[in-house]
Amino acid sequence: xxxxxxxxxxxxxxxxxxxxxxxxxxxxxxxxxxxxxxxxxxxxxxxxxxxxxxxxxxxxxxxxxxxxxxxxxxxxxxxxxxxxxxxxxxxxxxxxxxxxxxxxxxxxxxxxxxxxxxxxxxxxxxxxxxxxxxxxxxxxxxxxxxxxxxxxxxxxxxxxxxxxxxxxxxxxxxxxxxxx
Numbered sequence: 001x002x003x004x005x006x007x008x009x010x011x012x013x014x015x016x017x018x019x020x021x022x023x024x025x026x027x028x029x030x031x032x033x034x035x036x037x038x039x040x041x042x043x044x045x046x047x048x049x050x051x052x053x054x055x056x057x058x059x060x061x062x063x064x065x066x067x068x069x070x071x072x073x074x075x076x077x078x079x080x081x082x083x084x085x086x087x088x089x090x091x092x093x094x095x096x097x098x099x100x101x102x103x104x105x106x107x108x109x110x111x112x113x114x115x116x117x118x119x120x121x122x123x124x125x126x127x128x129x130x131x132x133x134x135x136x137x138x139x140x141x142x143x144x145x146x147x148x149x150x151x152x153x154x155x156x157x158x159x160x161x162x163x164x165x166x167x168x169x170x171x172x173x174x175x176x177x178x179x180x
Contacts, residue, residue, distance in 0.1 A: 001047040001136070006036035008073045009050060015072070017058075028053035044136050063140040070144020074152055077145070091149035091157055092178050096120045096128045118142070126178040137165045139172035146176050156180040 013021040026032045029049040036042060055062045085094055098118060119131040132139050143159045150157035156179045163169035
């Protein structure tokens with residue numbers, strides 16, 4: 001997992017739950033001696049341990065933590081990668097084109113980085129189906145990012161998951177629909 005995610009997770013923990021939360025989270029996850037740099041790669045198991053620890057500390061299911069984190073990181077992702085987005089795009093467009101814009105640039109600029117593989121099928125101006133595949137199985141993070149994009153663009157989006165790797169599917173299928 002790219003160190004940027006760890007940096008964002010630290011920011012999320014301390015913004016949502018106060019100063020010192022990151023250290024408590026590291027300790028709960030058994031990672032108290034770790035230091036994460038935004039420019040390096042780290043084992044996926046470490047981000048999983050941190051998310052599971054966050055779930056334990058907050059009492060929220062892992063999926064809710066990931067979804068909330070996904071919403072939280074969108075402003076920073078837009079700051080970093082917004083130059084890749086077309087001015088006329090809204091949230092549905094960004095979801096549709098993430099693989100061809102953001103993920104492709106991330107893979108080239110950061111060798112070894114493995115963002116999830118995503119394919120999309122557009123169903124009209126207000127709907128896109130995201131097919132998410134990743135050994136990390138963090139589909140809830142993708143849903144949160146979709147919702148965060150909706151907030152960024154002042155839109156209302158609902159997400160419905162038809163299939164999920166957590167339920168034995170080979171990939172997650174998430175329908176994002178703009179409403180209102």
